[in-house]
Amino acid sequence: MLKMTHLSKVYRTEVVETYALRDFNIDVKEGEFVAVTGPSGSGKTTFLTIAGLLETFTGGTYHLDNLDVSNLDDNARSKIRNEKIGFIFQAFNLIPDLNVFDNVEVPLRYRGMKAPERKERIMGALERVGLASRAKHYPAELSGGQQQRVAIARALAGSPRLLLADEPTGNLDTQMARGVMELLEEIHRDGATIVMVTHDPELAARAQRNVHIIDGQVVDLAEDPRFHTAYAAAAGQVRG
Amino acid sequence: MQIKPILAAMRRHKAGTILIGFQIALTLAIVCNALFIIHGRMARVSRPSGVNETNLFVISNVWAGNLSDHETAVQIQADLDALLQLGSVEDATALNSFPLHGSGWDNIIRMKPDQIHMTTDSSIYLSDDHTLNTLGVKLIAGRNFTANEVQALSIQTMASWPVIIVSKDLATLLFPKGDALGKQIYATNNNTPSTIIGISDTLQSHMMDSDDNAFAYNAVLVPMREVGSGYIHYLIRARPGQLAAAMREAPKALIAQNRMRIFYANDGEVTFAKVRAKAYERDYGMAVLLVIVSAVLLAITAAGIVGLTSFWVGQRRRQIGVRRALGATQGDILSYFMTENLLIAVGGIVVGTLLAIGINLWMVTHYGVAYLSGSYLLVAAIALLLLGQGAVFAPALRASRVSPIEATRTA
Numbered sequence: 285m286l287k288m289t290h291l292s293k294v295y296r297t298e299v300v301e302t303y304a305l306r307d308f309n310i311d312v313k314e315g316e317f318v319a320v321t322g323p324s325g326s327g328k329t330t331f332l333t334i335a336g337l338l339e340t341f342t343g344g345t346y347h348l349d350n351l352d353v354s355n356l357d358d359n360a361r362s363k364i365r366n367e368k369i370g371f372i373f374q375a376f377n378l379i380p381d382l383n384v385f386d387n388v389e390v391p392l393r394y395r396g397m398k399a400p401e402r403k404e405r406i407m408g409a410l411e412r413v414g415l416a417s418r419a420k421h422y423p424a425e426l427s428g429g430q431q432q433r434v435a436i437a438r439a440l441a442g443s444p445r446l447l448l449a450d451e452p453t454g455n456l457d458t459q460m461a462r463g464v465m466e467l468l469e470e471i472h473r474d475g476a477t478i479v480m481v482t483h484d485p486e487l488a489a490r491a492q493r494n495v496h497i498i499d500g501q502v503v504d505l506a507e508d509p510r511f512h513t514a515y516a517a518a519a520g521q522v523r524g
Numbered sequence: 525m526q527i528k529p530i531l532a533a534m535r536r537h538k539a540g541t542i543l544i545g546f547q548i549a550l551t552l553a554i555v556c557n558a559l560f561i562i563h564g565r566m567a568r569v570s571r572p573s574g575v576n577e578t579n580l581f582v583i584s585n586v587w588a589g590n591l592s593d594h595e596t597a598v599q600i601q602a603d604l605d606a607l608l609q610l611g612s613v614e615d616a617t618a619l620n621s622f623p624l625h626g627s628g629w630d631n632i633i634r635m636k637p638d639q640i641h642m643t644t645d646s647s648i649y650l651s652d653d654h655t656l657n658t659l660g661v662k663l664i665a666g667r668n669f670t671a672n673e674v675q676a677l678s679i680q681t682m683a684s685w686p687v688i689i690v691s692k693d694l695a696t697l698l699f700p701k702g703d704a705l706g707k708q709i710y711a712t713n714n715n716t717p718s719t720i721i722g723i724s725d726t727l728q729s730h731m732m733d734s735d736d737n738a739f740a741y742n743a744v745l746v747p748m749r750e751v752g753s754g755y756i757h758y759l760i761r762a763r764p765g766q767l768a769a770a771m772r773e774a775p776k777a778l779i780a781q782n783r784m785r786i787f788y789a790n791d792g793e794v795t796f797a798k799v800r801a802k803a804y805e806r807d808y809g810m811a812v813l814l815v816i817v818s819a820v821l822l823a824i825t826a827a828g829i830v831g832l833t834s835f836w837v838g839q840r841r842r843q844i845g846v847r848r849a850l851g852a853t854q855g856d857i858l859s860y861f862m863t864e865n866l867l868i869a870v871g872g873i874v875v876g877t878l879l880a881i882g883i884n885l886w887m888v889t890h891y892g893v894a895y896l897s898g899s900y901l902l903v904a905a906i907a908l909l910l911l912g913q914g915a916v917f918a919p920a921l922r923a924s925r926v927s928p929i930e931a932t933r934t935a
Contacts, residue, residue, distance in 0.1 A: 327933060338849055338928040359853050365928070366851020377846045377931055381533035391850040393526055438850070450932060 285446060285477045286312040286335060288450055291344030293330055304330040305500040308344065312479055314445075319491035319503030320481045327425040327500040328481045329450065335479060336448045338363045349445050352455075366394050369406035370439030374451035376431040378423040378438075384410065385419040387437045395442065413467060436467060447471065449480040453487060465490060526856075530864050540832050548872025548908055551825045555881035556885070556904035558814040559750025560896050565807040573623040573800070574691070574741070575725035576660025578766050579614075580796040581621070583758040583774060589784035592593035596751040597676030599782055602649035604654070605762060606777045610917035612770035616760045617658040620650040620750040623743075624796075625757075630728035630739070634710040635698065636648040637717070644740035646694055647729040648711065649870060650750040654765055656689070658761045664692060666705045666722035671748040676749040685746045692726040695720065711744050718746075732803055735911035767795065822911055829915035833861060846922055854924040862913060869912040872904045880904070916924040 293305040305327050312318050322328045333339040336348065337353060346353050349368055356364070373375075378387045385406055392402045398431040413433035423431055432452060439447055449468065453461035465487060472478050472492075480491060488494050496503050534541045545840045579700060585603075601619050607616040621628025628648075632642035649655070653669040656662070669687065688711060695704035710718035711836075727743040750756060758778075762770035775793055778785065787793060794802075837844070844857055852860075884896035 333929055333932055336849065338932065353556050362848065362851050362853040362856075362928075365849060371931070373846075373931060377842070377849075378848065379533075379843050381536040381843075382529055383532070386529050386532055389529070390847065393529070393854075394847075394851040394856060524803075 285314045285316070285349060286310070286479065288335075288349045289345045289347075291334070291346060293327075293334060293339075294342045294349055297298050303517040305334070305341070308319075308501060310495060310502055312446075312477065315472075315475055315479045317469075318480070318490040319488035319493070319496055320479060320495045321483060321485065321488045322497035324483070326497045328497055329375060330500075331497060332450050332479070333447055333479045335446075336371060337365050346364050362394075366391055367442065368445045370431070370444035370447045372435055372439050372447065372452045374454040376423070376428070376435045376455070378431055378434055380423050383420050383422050384415065384426070387423070387434060388441050391438065391442045400490075405441045405443075406437075409441040410434075411441060413437045426455050427460065429463055432456060432460070432464050433467065436471075437465070440471065445477065447476050447478045449478065451484075452480065453482075453484070454493050462475055508509060526860060527570045527863065527867070530860065534864065536868065537836070540836070542582065544828055544832050545872040547876065547910065548757055548823050548869055549827050549874075549876035549879055551821045552873055552876030552901075552904050552908050553883055554821055555818045555895065555907070556880045556900040557883050558818045559891070560884070560900045561906060562811045562814050562930070563703070563900075564894070569804045569807050569811075571728070572726060572741075573728040574657070574659075574661055574724075575623055575728075575796065577796040577800060579762045579764060580658075580660070581760055581767065581771055581774075581794060581797060582796065583760065583761065583778065583793050584755065584788040585758060585778065585790070585792075586786045587768075588786050589782075591784075593723055593751040595677070597729050597749050600676075600725065600751070600756055601748055602781055603758065606781050607758065607774055610770065610777055612766035612773055614761045614763045615654050615658040616758055617652055617654040618749060619655065619757045619759055620753070621647070622649070622659070622757060622799075623728035624732070624799050625730045625731060626803060630729070630731060631711055631744075633694070633742075637710055637715040639710070644694070644697055644742060645739045646690075646711070646741075646744050647731060649730075649743055649745050650748045651745045652747060652749070655745060655759075658759050659727075660761070661727050662725040663722050664725050665834045666720070668722060669745075672750060675746040675747065676751055683712075683748070684714060685712060685748065687721045687747060688718040689722035689724055689745040690720050691724050691741055691743040693699055693726065694743060695723045696737075697742065707760060711746075714795050719844055727846055789823045814922045822907075825908070826911055826915040829865060829912055830919060833865065833916050833919040834922075837861070837919050837926075840923075841926055842930055843925040843934065844912045845933070848926065848928035849931040857924040857926070862924050863918075865912050865916035866909070869909050873908060876908070877901050877905065887911070 288308055288310045291305055292303060295302045297305060308331065320328055320331060327360040334341050348364065353361070361400070379390065388406045388409055389402055392405060407416060410419060413431060413436050415433050418426065418430065418476070419486065426434065451516065452468065453464050456464060468478060469490065482488055533750055545593065586877065604616050604618060607613050629648045629748065631648050632644055633642050633644050633646050653671050656668060666689070667738060669689070673687055675683060680808045690704065698704060698709060699707060704720050704723060708719050711718050726741060729742055731739065761773055771793055775787060783932070847857065879894065880901060888895060889892045
């Protein structure tokens with residue numbers, strides 16, 4: 285579903301070259317729920333933006349749904365984002381000027397879908413996240429957890445092949461976070477492929493598989509001493 | 525298209541939307557009325573005087589000595605003879621006034637001596653047998669005056685005028701059947717009739733304010749030397765290519781005849797082209813002023829659109845990034861802002877059209893201007909639509925270049 289091989293991302297200025305990702309390899313199978321973890325600045329978010337075609341990369345190859353997306357133009361990338369990828373952002377990123385219904389409708393309109401089908405999909409997605417009754421509400425009238433559910437509905441409405449979640453519970457309190465996580469698990473059980481970036485080990489532990497990034501590279505958790513230290517500390521926090 | 529969500533978003537930005545919409549409305553209302561007035565003024569300016577204005581000039585002469593009426597008449601004839609002696613001069617005439625002069629003498633015209641209400645009003649040009657040729661106005665029916673018919677009389681004496689020539693517009697107005705020649709009308713106040721012996725081609729009245737009314741082309745030529753008022757206008761036709769020479773020589777010839785005279789300070793010796801320019805300077809001034817006001821208004825509206833859209837683009841960077849992340853192409857973003865402006869402009873144009881009609885109706889009632897033609901509204905509406913789309917293009921293009929990665933930046 286998502287396969288990156290020897291991928292690199294370099295930020296160049298006049299004086300320095302910074303590798304955000306270096307010889308990065310990952311292979312996410314269809315139907316997997318993968319948590320990508322790692323310390324701040326490790327390259328988690330860069331990985332996610334490249335995976336979501338929000339950003340280009342410098343070297344290597346990236347196949348999404350068996351399609352080489354290395355050299356696509358902006359319009360083609362927009363189309364793939366629209367049709368194959370569902371985004372869930374840490375800050376929800378709902379459009380404040382639009383009500384819940386119109387927010388969920390945004391990607392469907394860009395797909396050129398007809399109104400009756402749009403409506404059916406929007407209401408279906410809102411029912412799935414339990415917010416059908418709030419369709420006419422504006423984001424500011426909802427709690428953080430509800431806003432993230434709307435964002436998930438927006439991501440689901442287009443039936444994407446891949447859901448990318450960037451710290452989906454980062455802005456939520458524990459109870460709301462649990463609700464959102466349960467929703468993601470449910471979506472996964474229904475067959476969706478989910479890649480979730482998080483720095484929360486508890487959340488990561490609920491995914492099928494964990495991929496750890498350090499200094500822009502995927503590391504083998506079992507063998508990397510840096511992980512053991514970090515994991516022990518995090519586990520300690522969780523128990524306490 | 526995405527009109528519904530754009531309208532929904534606009535409802536959340538009422539203040540800015542209404543402000544720009546109202547600015548467009550006001551600009552449309554003012555600009556199309558201004559265009560209408562400008563067009564009216566330009567139409568007025570381009571109306572023909574009937575005079576062949578090239579190679580024609582005017583010397584406005586005031587008598588300085590205490591001349592008797594008889595002495596004045598003799599002096600005028602001597603002046604005209606002297607002018608006609610000049611090699612550069614083709615013809616010359618003495619007049620109390622002339623088209624585009626602004627001041628002069630007009631009188632009511634009646635068809636019967638006991639008529640209480642006037643039939644019309646007309647310029648009275650006190651002229652002579654050289655007038656039509658000097659002005660370059662054709663006689664289209666009847667005959668010209670003879671030298672013997674030209675009387676030297678002060679207007680105060682209110683003499684009878686046995687023979688007159690009328691302009692064709694006046695002839696048609698008085699005798700719609702086209703049988704004016706030989707007919708009698710009453711052009712003086714002393715109830716003696718004047719016989720129409722000739723009909724001239726188009727000849728404009730001296731009255732500038734009458735340009736828009738029924739008197740604009742009413743002129744009566746009377747064979748009479750104006751000797752009682754202390755001034756006379758010599759209209760002089762130079763031979764082709766000798767206007768400058770004639771304008772140099774003519775004043776000298778007059779001074780050589782008699783030093784006891786003064787030429788008007790600013791317009792004592794002027795070409796007819798200058799007479800025309802001066803006659804319409806206020807119209808030109810008004811037109812230029814309105815063009816400037818319209819241009820400034822359009823510029824302010826354009827600047828307002830650029831400013832507000834730039835502000836909105838800045839404010840919505842993240843939102844634009846989110847839209848891009850959700851699959852909007854650069855073209856979708858560009859068209860979002862262009863459509864948003866189009867909707868505001870259409871709203872503004874609808875309100876502005878009503879406002880323009882309102883302003884026009886008010887001016888019709890209070891200032892007697894004509895009804896605004898729909899074509900001005902159409903031209904102004906199209907201009908504002910294009911202005912809006914032009915103004916919004918640069919900020920909209922900037923918006924379309926916002927990277928989808930903006931969506932992942934933490935607020």
